[in-house]
Amino acid sequence: NAGVTQTPKFQVLKTGQSMTLQCAQDMNHNSMYWYRQDPGMGLRLIYYSASEGTTDKGEVPNGYNVSRLNKREFSLRLESAAPSQTSVYFCASTGLAGGPGVFGPGTRLTVL
Amino acid sequence: AQTVTQSQPEMSVQEAETVTLSCTYDTSESNYYLFWYKQPPSRQMILVIRQEAYKQQNATENRFSVNFQKAAKSFSLKISDSQLGDTAMYFCARVEYGNKLVFGAGTILRVKS
Numbered sequence: 001n002a003g004v005t006q007t008p009k010f011q012v013l014k015t016g017q018s019m020t021l022q023c024a025q026d027m028n029h030n031s032m033y034w035y036r037q038d039p040g041m042g043l044r045l046i047y048y049s050a051s052e053g054t055t056d057k058g059e060v061p062n063g064y065n066v067s068r069l070n071k072r073e074f075s076l077r078l079e080s081a082a083p084s085q086t087s088v089y090f091c092a093s094t095g096l097a098g099g100p101g102v103f104g105p106g107t108r109l110t111v112l
Numbered sequence: 113a114q115t116v117t118q119s120q121p122e123m124s125v126q127e128a129e130t131v132t133l134s135c136t137y138d139t140s141e142s143n144y145y146l147f148w149y150k151q152p153p154s155r156q157m158i159l160v161i162r163q164e165a166y167k168q169q170n171a172t173e174n175r176f177s178v179n180f181q182k183a184a185k186s187f188s189l190k191i192s193d194s195q196l197g198d199t200a201m202y203f204c205a206r207v208e209y210g211n212k213l214v215f216g217a218g219t220i221l222r223v224k225s
Contacts, residue, residue, distance in 0.1 A: 031211045040121075041217060042116075042118075042203060042216055043157075043213075043215040044215075045214070050211060088155065090157065092213070100159045100162055101157075101213050103156070103157035105156055106155050
């Protein structure tokens with residue numbers, strides 16, 4: 001039982017490059033989320049998927065796209081990376097309504 | 113807009129003493145869930161404690177307890193017998209529609225020996 005896994009753990013991109021952050025959970029959770037964490041800002045929601053087949057924008061969706069590939073996997077794509085997207089990205093999943101989020105270990109992304 | 117407010121950017125406490133971290137929030141819902149998360153230097157987000165708004169009793173987990181004041185929309189975290197391993201960033205969070213967790217900006221807690 002691995003919980004929530006994220007790949008990669010670290011990534012450096014040049015401005016304009018694209019990449020996909022992968023997230024998978026093995027807890028049979030319905031809801032999955034992508035957050036970014038910046039100093040002094042706490043965690044801000046980028047996109048979420050309340051259930052398989054649905055995705056919705058969060059607080060800061062611009063510059064990102066997501067895919068809920070199946071119940072286990074939820075990926076985040078940066079089509080054309082910008083320095084403002086330098087951040088730590090967390091994936092999380094939740095089972096029951098109001099249940100606590102289980103977080104992955106995070107991905108530190110630097111865009112030069 | 114930020115709907116969860118943590119007014120203390122940084123706090124420090126001596127080992128074995130008690131410290132209280134503050135959190136206030138906005139909501140128009142009658143039932144909801146509140147959380148405190150701990151983020152140590154390892155960056156892993158760890159659930160500390162969970163409170164359901166319809167429950168009057170304050171949640172407790174070992175040395176961690178909350179003071180939940182529903183009318184005041186206040187949800188503070190008390191850490192008793194502070195330990196060096198409690199040094200971390202602490203986030204208050206509230207669940208919104210769609211099971212979305214909304215976080216405060218965080219409080220850095222330093223436990224001193």
